[in-house]
Amino acid sequence: MRALLQLLVVAALSGCGAGLALPTEQDAERARVHYPDASLDGLLEGRSAYVAKCSGCHRLIAPAALDAAGWRGMVDDMRDRSHLTPDQEAAILRYLVVMSERAQIRT
Amino acid sequence: MKTSLPALLVLLPAIASANQRHYAYTYETATLPMGAAEIEPWTTVRLMREDYYVRFDHRLEFEVGLLDNFQAAFYLNWQEVSSLSTDDKGTSSIVGSSAFKGISLELKGKLLDPQADPIGLGLYFEIGGLTNELEIEAKVLLDKHFGDFGVALNAVYEAEFEAEVESGTDTELELHAHEIQVDLGFAYFISPRWSVALELVSRTELAKNEADEFETEYSILSLGPTVGYAGERFWITASILPQLAALAGATGDSLHHLEDKERLELRLLMGFEI
Numbered sequence: 001m002r003a004l005l006q007l008l009v010v011a012a013l014s015g016c017g018a019g020l021a022l023p024t025e026q027d028a029e030r031a032r033v034h035y036p037d038a039s040l041d042g043l044l045e046g047r048s049a050y051v052a053k054c055s056g057c058h059r060l061i062a063p064a065a066l067d068a069a070g071w072r073g074m075v076d077d078m079r080d081r082s083h084l085t086p087d088q089e090a091a092i093l094r095y096l097v098v099m100s101e102r103a104q105i106r107t
Numbered sequence: 108m109k110t111s112l113p114a115l116l117v118l119l120p121a122i123a124s125a126n127q128r129h130y131a132y133t134y135e136t137a138t139l140p141m142g143a144a145e146i147e148p149w150t151t152v153r154l155m156r157e158d159y160y161v162r163f164d165h166r167l168e169f170e171v172g173l174l175d176n177f178q179a180a181f182y183l184n185w186q187e188v189s190s191l192s193t194d195d196k197g198t199s200s201i202v203g204s205s206a207f208k209g210i211s212l213e214l215k216g217k218l219l220d221p222q223a224d225p226i227g228l229g230l231y232f233e234i235g236g237l238t239n240e241l242e243i244e245a246k247v248l249l250d251k252h253f254g255d256f257g258v259a260l261n262a263v264y265e266a267e268f269e270a271e272v273e274s275g276t277d278t279e280l281e282l283h284a285h286e287i288q289v290d291l292g293f294a295y296f297i298s299p300r301w302s303v304a305l306e307l308v309s310r311t312e313l314a315k316n317e318a319d320e321f322e323t324e325y326s327i328l329s330l331g332p333t334v335g336y337a338g339e340r341f342w343i344t345a346s347i348l349p350q351l352a353a354l355a356g357a358t359g360d361s362l363h364h365l366e367d368k369e370r371l372e373l374r375l376l377m378g379f380e381i
Contacts, residue, residue: 019252020223051223052175056139057126058337059252059296060222081380083142 021063021099023047031098038094046095053082053092063096064103071096126170127337129302131346131374133259133292135250136217136229139172146170147378153369157358158191159201160369164208170378176218182211182235211235211242221250221257239270241280255296257304263288284314285321292333304333308348311355312367325356325364329372340380348372 023043031038054060066074075093078084084092126139139145149166163186170180185207192202213233221227229248236242243266250259265286270278288311294304311326331348349371353364363370 019254047223051220053140055220055222056137056143056172056175056178058299081143082140 019062020047020051020060021102023095023099027098027102030101031094035094038098042091043095043098046091046093049088050092050095053084053088054078057082063099066096067100067104068097071100126378127335127342128344128376128378129257129294129296129333129335130259130290130292130304130306131333131344131376132306132308132348133261133290134229134231134246134248135257135259136219136221136227136248138176138178138215138217138229139170141172141175144169144171144381145378146381147376150375152373153371154373155365155370156190156368157365159189160191161189162369163187166211168213177214177216180213180215182213184208184211184235209235209237209240221252226251236268241268242266243268257292257294257296259290259292259294261288261290263290284312284324286313287311300337302335304335306331306333306346306348310368323355325367326354327356327364327368328352328354342378344376346372346374348374
């Protein structure tokens, strides 16, 4: 049991399985093309809101799994069931779209 | 990169479930978002002790997200038991009983997320009882997702109190047992809807003996598979958990502890978004 726990902690701390992309200042700069008021803090808030509002009911979907149009449809569909305020909805959508675009650029 | 429409059509119905549990015994750190609520009927069937023994433990849970990382739940508990009874003449018969087993209140908080943070961390507290019994349970929850795989580990402590008559009408609650439980689960998320898991459950109970001292009543290991399915607004999780062996308190020549625990448990959990 102790060995399993150690394995779990080491794997976690080494970043193995780190699933949810963290935005950087570069992402914020790129985001300002579409969202002039975008900031790194805003993207981080969107990530936090995505975790807080969505992970309670299902596993989080990687931003790269959908493109911008896909995420708009998804967030629009889940808005009421996740009890999102308009600010939370906007922050989550912005985070997902920007990080999806980052994945698109890399591929 | 997937195109938006096909991916959306695949993902949208599959994520539309409430607070899905991938394990039947091991808790994950996930909590309902603020304002979300669900009803969870539970049934645990406990089969075969030394003699014929069948017990159904039913729980009806109402769960609500108070904050985004903090939820509360209220339970109603019932129990039905059928067991072998032998009278003074040595005649055996199966006797059944059914009883309301009180209410429980649960509080659960998530401190770290298994996908967004290096490791998921949560705390769980439950208090429950009847008019003459009280149980307090605390759990530390750890979990982590590695792509399509998940692992969860719980450390659980439970204290059981019983009302004792001191003199006349004076009563007081007296601690009569401690239970220490460790739950470990490995899950494979086959698809957004289906998951399978293997769970290892270790239970150790220390109870008061005739000298009023705590001693190990039993220590048992159980291992079994769990399968989970998430529908649009509901989920189902089912598990089979046979007792593997008793590390302490084995009954007679048996490898198992069968005085207080069963050879086999079956558990069915369901959750419905409301």
